[in-house]
């Protein structure tokens with residue numbers, strides 16, 4: 002049977018910089034996968050390629066056997082890929098609730114037109130309770146009616162994550178979800194992600210520099226270094242691997 | 252979309268609905284109230300002929316974050332199409348206007364297909380160029396458009412028999428109602444789009460294109476759709492204008508008019524449902540009524556514009572919204588307090 006997500010021999014250069022240099026990752030089963038590596042290792046670039054923001058120079062990405070490496074970000078989103086951004090992106094003018102509900106909305110033009118002409122509910126309105134439940138889990142419920150621009154950086158990160166989860170993705174890619182989040186909220190986020198995984202076991206791929214956070218969250222770790230996959234293994238194995246300690250953990 | 256439209260602020264409280272109802276009644280009754288003031292009626296109709304293309308532009312500029320500097324060129328396409336269908340082919344007013352709007356919208360889509368993938372400042376330049384080309388065509392295709400003279404003798408719609416009364420659109424009062432219905436239609440289109448899932452995707456594109464795409468919005472398709480709708484509305488406004496003036500002349504659709512349209516949309520408040528109406532009133536009605544010479548109108552408008560960018564970056568609608576909030580909640584209401592104070 003085809004792997005859930007197969008990243009095969011992906012390379013990507015920016016000018017003279019080889020950001021990705023033949024990356025291979027195969028994910029056969031749902032799970033929480035950690036992606037770690039030093040700054041500039043190519044983790045974000047790999048997310049950009051998988052989610053269609055960048056086109057790889059070489060190699061291919063397959064989701065359940067289907068080649069998806071040339072698809073646009075919106076096509077991939079509709080195929081079940083959801084991501085957050087390292088720089089954290091939310092819609093600043095919209096309220097927190099509207100940000101989340103937009104995640105649930107069916108954005109195909111035809112569906113939107115039907116909603117417009119029939120003044121129907123749309124997928125979005127039907128998910129209001131679910132949106133409030135998720136906001137409550139990350140303690141943003143009291144901010145539901147505030148514009149996202151009024152949130153702190155850490156709160157914006159949580160909002161961004163909730164807005165991706167409401168779409169019920171099959172592949173969730175989180176780029177440094179814990180960065181900028183205070184220690185108390187860090188525990189909230191940790192428990193939230195575990196709970197979300199238990200409710201809907203899918204592929205979580207999580208880039209993180211916070212080692213205690215990712216090592217306790219993930220069941221598998223992929224280590225990248227200079228545009229390549231250095232090694233993969235369980236958190237315990239990785240923390241003992243001399244090559245990883247040398248390249249990254251120090 | 253909260254706090255984004257003057258109407259949002261006004262639809263929740265009952266007083267706001269009352270205000271809208273009063274304005275609507277006044278607008279409807281204007282031909283009676285101004286029966287011996289034909290000049291005011293004339294100015295109000297002229298205002299509407301600007302407000303309709305401005306509504307189209309507002310959907311682009313205020314809601315999607317796209318700038319078009321050639322919108323009156325598209326209005327001209329609607330205008331000449333309507334005029335020619337009525338004069339040469341005997342079409343009646345409503346189908347001719349619909350065809351004029353459709354022609355402008357189709358041209359918008361044809362321009363958009365190669366150009367909407369360009370980065371935003373290149374797109375602005377393309378719209379500028381298209382506006383200039385269209386004006387040159389109106390001005391020089393003498394055989395079709397009548398050249399600089401234009402096409403005189405555009406007919407008005409035929410009379411409408413309602414049973415209890417007959418509305419004669421050739422008279423000023425009658426045509427006012429016709430213009431009002433067309434304007435309300437454009438406002439309805441704007442309202443339906445802004446309040447729909449489609450409108451939410453447009454707002455997402457305005458705020459962050461990359462994020463919108465990552466969430467599943469086909470940015471190009473959405474931009475193309477709204478550009479087509481926006482240019483069609485411009486065409487509708489152009490059609491109304493030539494029917495009112497009874498002549499299709501190129502000067503109505505020159506570059507300067509396109510730029511004025513952008514300015515009046517910003518002054519009225521881009522991204523507000525009432526913005527185009529308020530902007531058109533300020534741009535057309537006030538100078539006309541104060542009987543300014545054309546040059547002074549531009550000076551006044553320029554001064555307002557500079558003051559606005561300095562003190563009211565969200566336009567007159569934004570000022571009205573802020574003032575309305577202050578009135579309802581006492582002084583110095585911040586965004587946060589406003590959110591807290593919202594009734595559950």
Ligand SMILES: Nc1ncnc2c1ncn2[C@@H]1O[C@H](COP(=O)(O)OP(=O)(O)OP(=O)(O)O)[C@@H](O)[C@H]1O
Pocket residue numbers: 015018019020038039040041042043044045046047087
């Ligand atoms: N759009 C781009 N244009 C040019 N260079 C880029 C671009 N994106 C990434 N790079 C370069 O590619 C390399 C890999 O960057 P990437 O952001 O993928 O690393 P990363 O592993 O995510 O690092 P960090 O942990 O700091 O986020 C870096 O040298 C970076 O400068």
Ligand SMILES: [Mg+2]
Pocket residue numbers: 044045046087
């Ligand atoms: Mg990165």
